Amino acid sequence: MKAGEDNFTVNARPLAARSRLRGGRSSLRGSLRRGFTLLEVLVAIGIVALVLVSMNTFVFSMGELWGKNTDLRLFELHVRNVTRFLERELGSAALPPFASVTEQGISVQEIRAQTGMTDNYLTFELPEGSRILNWPERALPDVMCALAVRDREGLVLLWHSRLEKKFADDPPRETVITPLVTEMSYDYYDTDFKNWKNERALRKNPAGEVVVPQRLRLKFIYGGRTIESLIGLPAVGQGMPML
Known part of the structure; x- marks a missing residue:
């Protein structure tokens, strides 16, 4: 029994290590996914900000031209x-x-x-x-x-x-x-x-x-x-x- 138990214990250790490794990799992939999602949001916010600035510039320039021709x-x-x-x-x-x-x-x-x-x-x-x-x-x-x-x-x-x-x-x-x-x-x-x-x-x-x-x-x-x-x-x- 001891020999079997020892054998089981020895075999279980690599399995536990591999499980922890897979869990770490999954956690890392989840973190990366959350990181990419946040990055995408930041990029989208930046693009929207640029569009808004461009629109404001266009509106103000058109308003200036409109005022000049009133x-x-x-x-x-x-x-x-x-x-x-x-x-x-x-x-x-x-x-x-x-x-x-x-x-x-x-x-x-x-x-x-x-x-x-x-x-x-x-x-x-x-x-x-x-x-x-x-x-x-x-x-x-x-x-x-x-x-x-x-x-x-x-x-x-x-x-x-x-x-x-x-x-x-x-x-x-x-x-x-x-x-x-x-x-x-x-x-x-x-x-x-x-x-x-x-x-x-x-x-x-x-x-x-x-x-x-x-x-x-x-x-x-x-x-x-x-x-x-x-x-x-x-x-x-x-x-x-x-x-």
């Missing part, structure tokens, strides 16, 4: 809004009751302004007035309007109602539409040569009558940048309902 975008937006406003008002003037098949809602008339000077102005009538008009008392309909461009003032709207008692005697009121317009010219279509001609003053026919243009051309200037806007004038009966 005035330009606002200027372009202002030009579009003024153009749409005039197109809408002139379009409504070309509808009844001030326009008919035989009479144009947009015409040229001689008007005496508040400066005392009399000149020919492009005129149109608004049956319900306009939202930009600041009446001293109750607002009135049937408003006669005219457009003018003046130095250091810009595009000016001259207006008064036909229902006012002193309509024929008092000069029209004045409202600045935009101070950024420095010039207003007129486009006429030449049917003979089939092209457009731009003129600084309203054209007169051989009989001496002022001719209504087909388009207005406004020049906006701000911060050294110039933008031209074209506004089509409705022709006789254009936009009217079919009878």
Whole structure:
């Protein structure tokens, strides 16, 4: 029995050593696995940090560029809004009751302004007035309007109602539409040569009558940048309902 026991004890010792060795190796592999996982997390955090820094740099640079061009975008937006406003008002003037098949809602008339000077102005009538008009008392309909461009003032709207008692005697009121317009010219279509001609003053026919243009051309200037806007004038009966 002792011999067997000794033999068993002797044989068990290498087995125990090999078991401890395998256990140590497993523990080492587990530690390595935990170490690699932590390393991967650190690498991922570093990559995310780099991406965030890059994104912040991109956002800040875009914000800086956006801020630098703010005035330009606002200027372009202002030009579009003024153009749409005039197109809408002139379009409504070309509808009844001030326009008919035989009479144009947009015409040229001689008007005496508040400066005392009399000149020919492009005129149109608004049956319900306009939202930009600041009446001293109750607002009135049937408003006669005219457009003018003046130095250091810009595009000016001259207006008064036909229902006012002193309509024929008092000069029209004045409202600045935009101070950024420095010039207003007129486009006429030449049917003979089939092209457009731009003129600084309203054209007169051989009989001496002022001719209504087909388009207005406004020049906006701000911060050294110039933008031209074209506004089509409705022709006789254009936009009217079919009878």
